[in-house]
Amino acid sequence: MAVASPTCILxxxxxxxxxxxxxxxxxxxxxxxxxxxxxxxRGDPDYDYYKWGLKKIWCWPTNV
Known part of the structure; x- marks a missing residue:
């Protein structure tokens, strides 16, 4: 059985x-x-997207 590789959180x-x-x-x-x-x-249009994505690492449990 193959083990699924992790996918990028972003x-x-x-x-x-x-x-x-x-x-x-x-x-x-x-x-x-x-x-x-x-x-x-900070002025980059993608800044908020990446900021939100990084918050997922720090604010959400790892077993979700």
Missing amino acids: CRRPQLTAFEGLMVKGRYICNECERRIIVLD
Whole structure:
């Protein structure tokens, strides 16, 4: 039986390899979203989307 790989908490992209992206509190963030977060500026139209997505990691239980 295959084990399902985690999907990115922000864009829902599946993790392809064990050494890809970030795991924070049991939640996965893909490389592309990680890069996007690093360069985000407060005035960027995507800022609130990524901020909301990161709140899911800190505010919601990990077993949901």
